[in-house]
Amino acid sequence: MANEREEEWRRELNPPPPPPPISPSPRVSEAPALxxxxxxDRSHMTLNGELSVTSRVTYEKPVGATKEAKPIIFxxxxxxxxxxxxxxxEGKWKRCETEDTTSTGFRLVDLPDKKIKVNQDKDFVSLRPxxxxxxxxxxxxxxxxxxxxDSVVGDTFRFVFKGATLDWWDWGDGAGTEVTLPCFHWARVIEPADNDGRPELVVPGSNTVEFSIAEG
Incomplete structure (x- = not known):
């Protein structure tokens, strides 16, 4: 027990860095900033307990803009x-994967692709600055x-958004805009394949939240 407490104390004094996320530098100046x-809500969970992390995606107001920024949909x-x-x-941060997180299930792929209206679909979000x-x-x-x-009481975890480049986005609220998705719907946009030539929307990595396994 003493050795475990000493290790925890040393880790708090000199915590290892989180995994390197995508930095803001790859952002394209012509694209909006998310x-x-x-x-x-808490820093501990039990082995059989429930825990969730809230993710807040914000459309940042342009700094120094001379006119009102447009809404976006993505x-x-x-x-x-x-x-x-x-x-x-063992003194290192190692990525965790389980059968739940790597399972892909099954998909119906023999049906035709479908067009959807982005402002009427739950998988597209519209935001104002x-x-x-x-x-x-x-x-x-x-x-x-x-x-x-194989997790045990005392194990410490970190949860992070590593950053991403979105497959589709557009200016405005999406009214009248259609895109094509595979028949199983939950996938990248097929058409327009190049996002109609708009610049890439790169979302940088987030802060890191940490929690531990406690007795209970």
């Missing part, structure tokens, strides 16, 4: 695959977990 902030697909969880073991879109990211719930089976 940032991701993570929030967690596809949320890339966000869902850009979160990572790491466990501190200064507004945010939030969602809950499950770390563990009753029948699903991101926590490895």
């Amino acid at each position: 940032t991701v902030t993570l929030e967690i 596809h949320i697909y890339e966000f869902r695959y850009s979160y990572r969880i790491y466990c501190h073991r 200064g507004e945010s879109w939030t969602e809950q990211n499950t770390v563990q719930q009753r029948n699903w977990t991101w926590i490895p089976d």
Whole structure:
């Protein structure tokens, strides 16, 4: 127990750096700026307990803009695959994966692609400058977990959004705009394949939230 407490004390004094996220530097100046902030309501969970992390995606107001910035609409697909969880073991932060997080299930692929109206679809979000879109990211719930089976009380984890380049976005609220998706819907936009020539929207990495496994 004393050795475990000493290790925890040393880690608090000199914590290892989080995994390197995408920095703001790859952003394209002509594209809007989105940032991701993570929030967690407690720093401990039990081995069988539930925990989620709130992700807040904010459309930043342009600094020094001389006119009102336009609203934007974007596809949320890339966000869902850009979160990572790491466990501190043997003095290093190692990425965690479980059968739940790597399972892809099955898809029907023999049906035709479909056109959808982006302003009427739940997987497209419209924001005005200064507004945010939030969602809950499950770390563990009753029948699903991101926590490895060999985890024990005292293990420490870090959850982070590593950054992403969105597959589709546009100026405005999306009224009258259609895109093509595969028949199974949850996938990258097929058409327009190049986002109609608009610049890439690069979302940099977020802050890191940390939690530990406690007795209970």
